[in-house]
Amino acid sequence: MIQIEGVPGRTTYVNGEEFLFFSGFAYLGMTSLPEFNTLIMEGARKYGAVFPSSRISNTRSALYEEFEEKLSGFLGLPASVSFSSGYMASKAAASFAAEHSRLLYTPGIHPSLHIQESSTPVSEEWREDIIGKVNEEVNESFTIVMESVNPLTGEVQDFSWLDQIRNPVRLLVDDSHGIGILGEKGEGIISFLPKIPPIRYLVCYSLAKAFSCEGGGISGEEEDIKAIKKLPWFTAATGMSPAFIHAWNNSGPLFDKQLASLKNNILLFDQKISGVPSIRHDARLPSYRIREEACYEFCLQYHILLSAFRYPSENDPLMARIVLNALHSEEDMEILSTCLHEFYKTVKI
Incomplete structure (x- = not known):
């Protein structure tokens, strides 16, 4: 284990020595931007670091409703609800789905999505099994549970097989590593999901990854979100920090700028490691x-x-894994690519 010092960005420090930092999940590099940190502090001064009241109390803040409307608009889904973390959001989404349906898991699911009592084990032929169950067991309600990005392969999941679904089903997708990165404006996996009438989408996500905002959310159909807001995961939990909500609400241009830089870095690095064997990469991801x-x-x-x-x-x-972020310079990537080329000269593939 390595203990790093300070806030990691394009570099970090270990025992006082500077290292190029190609790790973590701050894909847009927001915490290294003075403008973003100013917005967090501004939000804390204006609304407080913590809102000292329940989300269902008689004393509420309009900031949350404004934020959740913005989340819905960003993802293009009818309704949203926010939580203090992505973990909390995924637990709430999975708990809701388990109350109303039988869960059909796909490989590589995050532990927060596991509700053992309502799950069906994953088999090697999981796609065929899921399609068969949904299409044949017409009297059963199902929710398919997936990650938008496969954590084991580092690739965006293939959703094309959903075209074979014929009966109504809910698809719960954890987009923690897709939101902020995937899509033209960072709207996430929703931009890649097929628009098929039988499928009802429910997307949960962390806002801490790309956006560097400690919190999470769920977006989906109005009816589902209303039901989730009645669960203890929402009613008995502290809301997301108003400081981060204020920062997210006012960082649209910053997010756009950093996403453009990240996408440019991915293109540049792909060119620099051309010919390096044994590196697995999805061109849409960092x-x-x-x-x-x-x-x-x-x-x-x-x-x-x-x-x-x-x-x-x-x-x-x-x-x-190598993890690029929007802060890396071309020189940083050149140093890393040179190192990779040198390493693979010594390795038999």
């Missing part, structure tokens, strides 16, 4: 999966810090 564990240690020698941890459990193989 993460690059590395198969060889030794690459992490090799880069570390050159003061380059990659993402590396065992997932989903400590007994699984080390998962090494």
